[in-house]
Amino acid sequence: MRRLLPIAAALALMAVFGFAIYSVLGTLKSNKHHSQKPTQIQALIDLPGTVDVVQNGDIYSLSNLKFTQLKAPAYDWVQVEPAPGGDILAVAYNAMYSDVYLLNAQGQVVRLMLSESSSQYFNNHWAYYPRVSPNGNTLFYVQDYFPPGGAYNVNFQVRAVPFSDPTANPVVWSEPGLYYQGGDVEPIPLSNGGIIYAKYSVDTSGGPTDGDTYARLVYVSSPYATPDYLTTEAQDCAEPALSPNGTEIAMVCSDNSLQTSTLQVASWNGTTLGTPVTISSGPLPASPTWSPDGKSVLYLNTLLTDKSSPFQLWWVPKATTKKPGAPQQVTADLNFTATSPPIWAS
Amino acid sequence: MPAGTRPRRRRAGLKSHQTSFSWGRHRVLVAALLAFGFGLSGVSGVVAYFLPAISAALHSTGQATQGGSKNHPQASPSATPAPASNQPFNVMLLGSDNDSKFPPSGVLTQTMILVRINPQTKSVVMFSIPRDLWVPIGDGGSSAKIDAAYLDGGAAEAIATVQNDFNVTVNYWVWIGLGGLVQVVNDVHEVNIVAQMPILDDEYPYDISGTDPYNQARVAILPGPQRVAGVAALEYARSRHGDVLSDLARSQKQQQLLLDIKASANDVGLADVPTIAGSLGNAVKTDMSITQVASLLPLAKAVSDGSVKQVIMLGDPYFTSDPDLNGQSVLLPNWTAIHGLVSQYFPTS
Numbered sequence: 001m002r003r004l005l006p007i008a009a010a011l012a013l014m015a016v017f018g019f020a021i022y023s024v025l026g027t028l029k030s031n032k033h034h035s036q037k038p039t040q041i042q043a044l045i046d047l048p049g050t051v052d053v054v055q056n057g058d059i060y061s062l063s064n065l066k067f068t069q070l071k072a073p074a075y076d077w078v079q080v081e082p083a084p085g086g087d088i089l090a091v092a093y094n095a096m097y098s099d100v101y102l103l104n105a106q107g108q109v110v111r112l113m114l115s116e117s118s119s120q121y122f123n124n125h126w127a128y129y130p131r132v133s134p135n136g137n138t139l140f141y142v143q144d145y146f147p148p149g150g151a152y153n154v155n156f157q158v159r160a161v162p163f164s165d166p167t168a169n170p171v172v173w174s175e176p177g178l179y180y181q182g183g184d185v186e187p188i189p190l191s192n193g194g195i196i197y198a199k200y201s202v203d204t205s206g207g208p209t210d211g212d213t214y215a216r217l218v219y220v221s222s223p224y225a226t227p228d229y230l231t232t233e234a235q236d237c238a239e240p241a242l243s244p245n246g247t248e249i250a251m252v253c254s255d256n257s258l259q260t261s262t263l264q265v266a267s268w269n270g271t272t273l274g275t276p277v278t279i280s281s282g283p284l285p286a287s288p289t290w291s292p293d294g295k296s297v298l299y300l301n302t303l304l305t306d307k308s309s310p311f312q313l314w315w316v317p318k319a320t321t322k323k324p325g326a327p328q329q330v331t332a333d334l335n336f337t338a339t340s341p342p343i344w345a346s
Numbered sequence: 347m348p349a350g351t352r353p354r355r356r357r358a359g360l361k362s363h364q365t366s367f368s369w370g371r372h373r374v375l376v377a378a379l380l381a382f383g384f385g386l387s388g389v390s391g392v393v394a395y396f397l398p399a400i401s402a403a404l405h406s407t408g409q410a411t412q413g414g415s416k417n418h419p420q421a422s423p424s425a426t427p428a429p430a431s432n433q434p435f436n437v438m439l440l441g442s443d444n445d446s447k448f449p450p451s452g453v454l455t456q457t458m459i460l461v462r463i464n465p466q467t468k469s470v471v472m473f474s475i476p477r478d479l480w481v482p483i484g485d486g487g488s489s490a491k492i493d494a495a496y497l498d499g500g501a502a503e504a505i506a507t508v509q510n511d512f513n514v515t516v517n518y519w520v521w522i523g524l525g526g527l528v529q530v531v532n533d534v535h536e537v538n539i540v541a542q543m544p545i546l547d548d549e550y551p552y553d554i555s556g557t558d559p560y561n562q563a564r565v566a567i568l569p570g571p572q573r574v575a576g577v578a579a580l581e582y583a584r585s586r587h588g589d590v591l592s593d594l595a596r597s598q599k600q601q602q603l604l605l606d607i608k609a610s611a612n613d614v615g616l617a618d619v620p621t622i623a624g625s626l627g628n629a630v631k632t633d634m635s636i637t638q639v640a641s642l643l644p645l646a647k648a649v650s651d652g653s654v655k656q657v658i659m660l661g662d663p664y665f666t667s668d669p670d671l672n673g674q675s676v677l678l679p680n681w682t683a684i685h686g687l688v689s690q691y692f693p694t695s
Binding site for chain 1: 380383384386387388390391392394395535536537538540542543544545546547548549562563564566568569570571572573594595598606609610612613617658660661662
């Protein structure tokens with residue numbers, strides 16, 4: 001029996017060794033793009049004030065290098081936007097529709113602003129890009145527009161309701177001009193009562209650019225007013241963000257490239273855009289927002305050397321000067337929702 | 347020294363020597379056994395780790411290209427034999443809606459992308475073939491939409507159709523189903539897409555989960571860069587209702603998604619292979635051998651975005667629409683224009 005003991009021990013060690021080899025191989029799996037919860041890490045740069053941002057359906061607040069998760073109901077949250085009184089607007093995504101809620105700074109529901117669900121399949125709707133007018137009186141948003149007679153022809157259009165009575169009949173601000181082009185999104189309410197938004201179009205000219213899709217920034221002074229195009233098809237710009245003093249616009253332009261895009265800043269005088277200055281080149285900048293002092297821009301982007309990596313927060317100081325600062329990475333190992341612009345409050 | 351002690355000592359010495367020798371041999375034997383045991387154990391660990399990959403690879407790769415079809419039993423058998431090492435070669439990518447609405451052997455190819463890979467220049471050309479193109483099927487058989495070739499006679503018929511109609515050589519084929527695409531994206535830990543426009547589809551087929559494959563789903567994909575998992579990537583690549591260009595726009599998105607998957611797959615290492623192979627199961631099939639697939643991996647990493655040419659036929663002069671040919675909405679090819687385009691990107695020599 002005693003002579004068998006070493007043999008049994010050796011066999012046990014061999015089994016452990018084999019399992020160890022198996023386990024070690026498992027640890028060699030690629031985890032380069034595995035992200036963490038924001039509450040598990042610290043930001044790389046201490047931005048002044050508070051930044052709210054969305055990851056995997058949860059809303060996080062960044063302050064003093066640390067993230068805290070807002071105590072919002074367990075919905076699939078996307079797109080947070082500032083609202084009067086320090087509250088925030090947020091879109092709750094559902095498989096069939098999306099609602100817009102007003103939350104307080106801690107994430108608790110103040111009220112349901114836009115309810116888009118229905119027991120009738122085709123009466124469900126998507127509401128996205130909620131934005132409050134500078135005077136706080138009007139809630140702009142986009143909703144899928146389903147014209148009669150075209151079952152497949154669904155486009156976004158810009159609408160507005162009183163902020164105090166969001167159940168009122170909406171005022172339609174944009175008419176998607178071409179069927180099946182995706183529509184009008186990302187409204188920016190202006191202090192003069194007009195709005196800027198991004199209009200998507202598909203080239204059906206039959207020419208060399210036939211089939212190309214592009215976005216243009218559009219300004220309208222009032223509902224149904226004739227749109228003024230602020231950017232060209234070739235620039236292919238969208239995702240506008242207005243600076244706090246209303247004199248600069250940050251936007252993402254792809255120059256019709258499928259591979260990369262740039263973050264640009266242009267002056268805005270209320271009717272026209274100035275010559276844009278590129279403040280961040282590639283790979284995939286998205287969802288810019290301005291600092292409270294209007295001097296820098298916060299946005300989402302992949303790692304500069306890896307366009308397949310998850311989206312992180314990036315920051316460009318001195319964004320309105322002739323020589324903007326170099327983009328600085330604010331976070332690492334996170335996976336922010338790139339279609340949800342961060343909120344930066346003082 | 348007393349007499350007789352010497353022999354004893356000698357004997358003792360001899361015995362000691364013999365014992366030492368025996369013990370030495372014993373130790374060597376034990377050490378060898380231990381080394382062999384640990385080696386075997388280590389190899390077992392490696393084999394156990396890669397077993398799913400080996401099993402799946404053996405099942406999915408090296409597929410025989412079924413010869414002939416129901417209507418054309420003598421159709422050209424398969425893809426052309428492998429090209430010489432380091433020479434350009436063409437791969438036919440076939441994608442099917444293989445949800446439960448259809449039997450596994452009765453699916454169309456919603457996606458047909460001919461890919462030319464040049465190992466010397468590390469460049470790639472992707473050429474999408476519209477699924478509604480009205481073409482002679484197989485070796486000059488009766489005409490039908492090209493997506494019916496796979497239904498009619500599997501990969502052999504699809505390849506024979508492409509080779510004969512487009513005057514191009516196909517060296518290999520790869521087929522992937524809906525679940526396969528979802529798994530691939532999940533296995534590379536999501537992909538970054540750039541939606542060129544808002545994608546709204548109120549009648550997207552809800553057929554890869556749930557109980558009724560004829561159910562519909564509402565899909566909304568916001569414009570701009572975003573990171574998506576498998577199901578959302580499939581929705582992005584498959585949705586066509588909300589786009590004026592319908593299938594043609596879908597071809598653009600599918601090509602782009604392939605590039606996005608390639609970008610994410612650059613970080614995948616050998617240790618990830620078992621997970622990926624195991625999860626793919628029957629969702630991917632190819633006539634390439636395991637070694638050929640393995641040899642493509644480093645090449646895929648070496649191809650940069652700028653070395654990829656995307657070719658899509660968007661109507662005139664390549665085809666015209668006929669909304670009612672035998673009750674079907676089809677695209678009528680202009681072969682002169684198409685052959686000119688194909689020969690430009692897929693030279694025969």
